[in-house]
Amino acid sequence: MKATDLLKEQHQEVDELFERMERMSQAGGNEIIALRDELVATLVGHAAIEEEIFYPESREALGAYPLIPTSYEEHALVHIMLxxxxxxxxxxxSFHARLSVLKELVQHHVQEEEQQLFPKLEGAMGAERLEELGDRMEARFTQVREGNVKAFLTQNVAKSMPAATKGRRTRAAKPTARKAAAAKRPPAKRASTQRAEPARGAQKGRRGAAATTGRKKAAETAPAKSGRAAPARKPSRPAKTTRTGRKGGRSSSASAR
Ligand SMILES: [Fe+2]
Structure with missing residues (x-):
């Protein structure tokens, strides 16, 4: 059987399983469990032959065809829903809700394959190659179904989760980024200390000292010029210095002139 015909046949089987399950999904019981297991086995086997054989061969025949990587991602979601x-x-x-979401996913995926990928591939591949591919896929499908399907599904789900693992790493990396930012804080602290000093100066400025700081310095300088060393103690008292500073400032300006 041609690979594309085999896949279409399996799509039809899956569609029928969905319909039967939906009719009795509210009922529960052993029958629906048997149908669920049949659906899981068919979809897991179907996805396996596409991922292992059909998609790689399609990629070789069609080159970089966007629907192929998209299909792998859709299969990953199907596995999670299964x-x-x-x-x-x-x-x-929850059973009914999950079955409904799974059906929508599968129907969307099947529509893309049957309407876009299969016609394109049938045009690119000869009938003989499609037949040979179909035989290999059929054999592998039987092999997967006869194995431990649920364990195979668990492995597929684990393989499809590296994005979530990366997400955890990214979240874990955030504290590291914060640590890196924290490591850069010392210069910032120094900067704030530098800013704090003028702030203290500004505080003095409320009492008019800021405006007189230059005069105060002048007062300190002026006596030095005049040879009087003792007044140097007075500027250490801001209030007195302010008054003295004014006089000193004026006298210093005057003396400077
Ligand atoms: Fe598929």
Missing amino acids: QKLLSAEPGDE
């Missing part, structure tokens, strides 16, 4: 469906109790609201 795992979630297995963990839900038939008859529960």
Whole structure:
């Protein structure tokens, strides 16, 4: 059988399983569990032959065709929903919800394959190659179904989760980034200290000292010029210095002139 015909046949089988399950999803019981397991086995086997054989061959025949990487991502979501469906109790609201989401995912995926990928591939590949591909895929499908399908699904889900692992690493990296930012704080602290000094000066300025700081310095300088060393103690008292500074400032200006 041609690879594309085999896949279409499996798509049809899956569609019928969805319909049967939806009819009885509210009922629960062993029958729906058997249908669920059949759906899981068919979809896991179907995804395996596409991912392992059909998509790589399609990529070789078509080159970089965007639908192929998209299909891998859609399969990853299908696997996750299958795992979630297995963990839900038939008859529960969550079982019906998960079945519904899974069906939408699969139908969307099937539509893309049948309407876009398969016609393009049938045009690019000869019938003989499609037949040979179909035989290999059929054999592998049987092999997967006869193995431990649920364990195979668990492995597929784990493989499809590296993005979540990276996400955790990214979140873990954030504190490191904060640490790196914290490591840069010392210069910032120095900067704030430098800013604090003028602030203290500004505080003095409330009492008019800031405006007289230059005069104060002049007062300190002027006596030195005049040879009187003793007044140097007075500027250490801001209030007195202010008054003295004014006089000193004027006298210093005057003496400077
Ligand atoms: Fe597929």
